[in-house]
Amino acid sequence: MTQGGKTGRLVAVVGASGAGKDTLIRAAMVQDPALHWARRAITRPASGSEPFGPLSDAEFDACLAAEEFALHWHAHGLRYGISRAELAPLNQGRTVIFNGSRDALAEAWSQYPALCVIEITAPSGLRASRLAARGRETSAQIAARIARCPTPVPNGLPLRQICNDGNLETGLRRFSSALYPDSA
Template sequence: MMGRLFVVVGPSGAGKDTLLAGAVAAEPRLNWARRVITRPSSAGGEPFEGVDETEFAARLARGEFALHWQAHGLHYGVPSVELAPLAQGRDVVVNGSRAALAEVKVAFPDLIVLHITAPLEVLADRLAARGRETHADIAARLARAAQALPEGLPVLEVINDATPEIGIARLLQALRG
């Protein structure tokens, strides 16, 4: 039995990393695919491998990525080895990008989109609390929050507008549903 591939998308500040970490800790059959990103590993957030653009391009040329895309001026890749648990019957979650969903659907027609979101005022408060972005950056991220998902994809919606524990429970319910 093949595992299921879940591509997690949602606006900045929705709490994707927090909910994914909690869900993976609670559900041993769930594998969180570690991405390769062209930013320093010290940048924080999810567990990822930070590389420079030259290293990313070399790995892309060698065909190491099952998925790759560009967003926010960065390159993102999911190494093929990170999706190997699918063949072992384990579910895999990938922190993805709305803009790359159509491409991912071509490579993985059975993917399920997990859309994690929150009301705009909650997103704004969380982004401000991170202290990493200017007011203009936050405004731009909030404007992108309303971006529609591509048509024709199976989407599970998870509203993360309460405590992390409630959000994790909602995510686990969606994954099990």
């Protein structure tokens, strides 16, 4: 998408639950306020520090019917959507980041051919402790998330991978290198 010769970049950040996606996106936003973090709509009550709009299933259905979502998917028994308005900064040449799902990448790529993906990984024990600290799930639900085999990223989709197994400074440095590979 372009405006005045500028091309915006759409970046999907994916990774297993507890890998630290939101933490790294939030830190990157502090480092570069020009980034736009696309706020998701999720069919769950408001909680935690993740910026999202809580919707009921009926509200989500109404948004779908009104074609308000540019992207939407199901994961972990919930429904997720990103409104067209949240992607509008692409038209201003800005980089837009969203916390996505591997299951939605093929569809996102078909709509946004310049999509690139940053996959964040972390050791399972570290992920489990991060998920427990969130306090949203039972130990059985956490164990099920840790045991899941992730869907692979579609072949040919630009992919950068980082391991978020250290402190925030190290994770942010790795994330920034993936987000801005030409400046590293």
